[in-house]
Amino acid sequence: MSRLSTIASNGVSDFSQLRQFHAQIIHHSLHHHNYWIAALIAQCTRVRAPPAYARLLFESSRRPNVFVFTNMLKFHSQWGAHQDVISLFLQMQRHHHDDVDLDVKPDAFVYPILIKSAGKAAVSLHAHILKLGHACDRYVRNAIMDMYAKYGPIELARELFDEIPDRTAADWNSIVSGNWKWGHEAEACRLFDLMPEKNVISWTAMVSGYSKHGDMMNARKFFEEMPEKTVVSWNAMLSGYVQNGFMEEALRLFRNMVDVGIQPDETTWVTIISSCSARGDPRLAESLLGSLDQRQIRLNVFVKTALLDMYAKCGSIGTARRIFDEMGTYRNPVSWNAMISAYTKNGDLVSARELFSEMPERNVVSWNSMIAGYAQNGHSSIAIELFKQMITNEDSKPDEVTMVSVISACGHLGALELGKWVVNFITQNQINLSISGYNSLISMYSRCGSMEDAKRIFQQMPERDVVSYNSLITGFAAHGHGTEVVNLFFKMKDEGIEPDRITFIGVLTACSHAGLSEKGLQIFYSIRSPEVDHYACMVDLLGRAGKLEKAKKLVDMMPMKPHAGVFGALLNSSCIHKRVDLGEFAADKLFELEPENSGNYVLLSNIYASVGRWEDVEKVRETMRTRGVKKTTGCSWVEFGGKVHQFIVGDWSHERSREIYQILEEVGKKMRAAGYVADKSCVLRDIEEEEKEEMVGTHSEKLAVVFGLLVFDVGATVRVVKNLRICRDCHVAIKIISKLERREIIVRDNNRFHCFKDGVCSCRDYW
């Protein structure tokens, strides 16, 4: 008996020792005694025993008392099983309610655990706890204050802190960490200096605070000055280096740590492993694993999850899955999520979805991984559908990460109506957006063709970074608003934000499309080290302006190897200016670089057609046939009633197709009556049977416009979204429809926008 007591108070060191301990308790027939059950559960927490094991222990108690409950709560809390914590607490309350004499009244020991697990939701517990009078307990008091410090409003945490008459070190540490968390660096430092007694936790909080702010100089300074260090302090410093990308420093510190005799713990390993996955360096990881093996490190679920993630990021999805399968009952939501995102990053949405539906306990990250997976792999509609499921399910609340994916999906679909509904959802659910959230809104509005909204968001943002400017610049560039872009470019410099490569691409494209050659050249020369993409923009700019010799010269002078974009720009401008020689030169290079891209063949053929060299047109067509190059057919979308309707060439799948084609026929008659004759110079039109039709063909853009304007009354503006180039025939048709209907039609084509108004198109150079 006394031996058992010794084990209980000293603790076991691993799971197998725990099982021996358990066996001895059974041997002494003590396994139904609450005292021993509580002790065993406490040891489960210590060695991170599997949840099923702890649950079995819990159920072996006929009448769990407050100790058994509390230890079980602690166990769940450590695993992050917050749902279990809450339901166990409710069970406790029920037991107490049913029989007041039973020793299960939730006490001051229970509330801190509950508050920690409930997170932000613990706000609703605050009043309840005050009523029970637990708020004067220093642990409970601290837990509540800490909750406000972590989840906000931090001001309330501060009020509570100021009211505490006998502040403990924990109270000071909570308020310091809270200030770091909310970005109040100066206040955190001020409070740290005011602290009557600083302990190792206070110092570690400062190291981690500076690290999270990217201030590694000060982080290191505090780390060096600490009077004592624990393994947690080392871990904080390590993770600071890793998160700020100082991998060499991290490894050096790690060796240093081992040298001074600090035993790395599981957190250390997780940090080191995740630094390998960030670098995508499987070799380093392998050698690390070797040392893990040598040290006989027992891999806990955290380490295993980090390993899983590392293998997935280094491209060994099979190994990742093996680890996942081996984890068995040790899996927690994070392991599931890591595996799901491994699949989505690999483009394997089927396997990801399968895991997602099998998961026992989904959290917001699971939904986010899945939604982002669809959004990033081009399945925008499914991403939005899943989001709608998420909000009906109500098991997890969407956060900013969710919303960024959903916003981006709306942008790719060009679904403005849906986008506005999403924005409304964000405000109604009080989801706080960071800079990157606002940036994604700017992108979304730009992609949906609503620059007024994009600009409004930009102006309303509390703070802007280079991505904010890039998003708006790229948007205006796509709409051909050159001067707006140039103004923004100078404004950002005034604000002290350095333009990056994306900025220059946006500005140069805008100059090119708006015919601002001089401005464009001037800006190009100001780039410190121009990259190949910038040269491509300049070739485009010079080419469009008709300075094809200069464009060709620039290609020859480039300090790096030109890529397809450079020759593509040259081919495109050769087409605009009917330059067969340069067109052939560019096309030759392109056929080598990307033989399967049909667009290049079409452009070359158009050049020949424009100068009447029909035998060469035929030759290009022959080449396409022998190489098996198929002209890509695009599809168009138009949004109506919160739904995105899709059309492809010659498509009859839409439920109102009959009506649409009938109206198209009538529009065609009107057009012919108005004197419009189909333009016969539209070449390669017989590559696809459908394109044989005259003016009133069945191209997707026409279907979309007719649907939007005439079948459904969408109002003044109909937005058509298409990501491939629209054909010349459709371009003309849309112009005519806009004139006949006296309405605005916005077409997104190849991520550029054309606004048709009363038969006039805003773009200058497209055809």
Added chain:
DNA sequence: GTCCAGACAC
């Protein structure tokens, strides 16, 4: 006998 503050994984 239990509870709070600092580090890690998606």
